[in-house]
Amino acid sequence: MMLPFVLLSTLLPLLVVAQDGSISGPTSSSQAAGYSCDPNKCKLPTCNCASTSPPGGLKPSDVPQFIVFTADDAIQSYTLDAVNQFLAQRKNPNGCPPKMTYFTSLSFTNYTLVTDWYVAGNEIADHTMTHVGTPPADEINGNLIALNALAGIPLSDIKGFRAPFLNYSVDTLKLLAQSAFTYDSSAAASIPVDDPDTDAFWPYTLDNGMANDCLEVPGSCKGEPKLPGFWEIPMYAFFDNRGVAGPHLMDPWLDAANGQSTVDDAATLDYMKKTFTAHYNGNRQPIGLYTHPIHLSLTYPGVNAPKSTIAMINNFLDWAQEQQNVWIVSNEQLLEWVKNPVPVSQLNDFVPLKCSSPNVDASMKICNGVPQNENGLLSHCAFSDFPFYTCYGCPSEQPSPANPNPPQATSSAPARHRLPTNCSTPFWDPIDGKCVCNSDSCKFTDLSRPIGPNGANLTGGGTGSDFNPSAADAGPSYVPFNGAAVSSRLPQGVWSAVLLGSVGAVLGALGVISRL
Ligand SMILES: [Zn+2]
Incomplete structure (x- = not known):
């Protein structure tokens, strides 16, 4: 399975960054960076200079050692198994x-597992959309629109971006800032x-440009690109x-x-x-396990991850966690701490690191990203090359950069209600079109983002407005994304084990196997 990668490395011995994103030497230097930033002007939480010292002037002994855990590419049952x-x-x-x-790309992604993973508290x-380097705006923004639909x-919870093949340009960073990524x-x-x-460097804002990859990305560094409040x-x-x-x-x-x-x-574990x-x-800069989980899958046919490698990674994490003040986190959790760097003595009360599980009645039948609630309620979208499941109704065609939110297919099942801007995912019933949140603790308001054509603002789900409880008896007040008035009835549940046997899924997985 590694052959393509080995060949690539052999063919490109002179480049520090290979096309697949692996590196073989320094991608920056202080001279190439030409970086300067005045910490008296650039202050948390909205500005942070690129620095090897911990944020907030904390002593390293007061700083947690964060291990960031990330995964890239399609979300499928076997990739989540691998992470788990x-x-x-x-x-x-x-x-x-x-x-x-x-970091989710959409080709071969099973949307309902994205919902489940998000509702379980992970960052999406x-x-x-289709895994392209130095992507155009529609590839970046279409991902948000399709994941929302x-x-x-929620649009406001898709905060981060990673470029496929780690292949980005100054324009990529500008596009991200324009689309209100964090x-x-x-x-x-x-x-x-x-x-x-x-x-x-600890995570920093681009108020004074980039300070990494200065030898690799044309036009970056020496003060560029200036993107105030946007983080690397x-x-x-x-x-x-x-x-x-x-x-x-x-x-x-x-x-x-x-x-x-x-x-x-053994040598990997050692280093x-x-x-x-x-x-x-x-200085306790974070460290990261940046994974392509398909390489570590034991449940995908044709991939046989070495059990010794899986054991080695667990051995590393066991060893790391035996040490004081070591935390395994998502990027959004890391960033919340960097913006508000409390000493380790206060971390147990630090809200972004607290347990989060939505308080939804386990007996409720609601398609909401909680497996016990949504069992039997998923729509099966039987596209030939990559079928998937969703709570939110099948689109009439596969989402694409040109059309990330196609009309809902309603010939075999009633249309479902997309997530509105004023209800959070676990509390939204997309079949009955109602929000089951009845307390302040689950109240939620999504933000609109300028991700439509020509930078137009889009609001959640393509619905364009709020769910209005006072009008609930008369039916939902929002316009469904297909433009038709909807009277929802429970469609036939089509849940079954999420196993994809199609040729497309196999090809897709193979595509992911050369390192992306
Ligand atoms: Zn990738």
């Missing part, structure tokens, strides 16, 4: 299950933290025995370490621990 092998059994120091960030982020993710996480921190020239969360590489010449950024367990020719889990310790004993 590492996270489901763990707890953070406050007793809550760790959360992670899933954008990785373009078909997975019920952060990008495509840039590499490519020099070890204990090197005086390290580029392992660098991806922190691990380093093997070769130090700066031996970086491992994504899926380090797929790489041979120390210039060897074959993968050796992962050493890099972690350098962070932990230094």
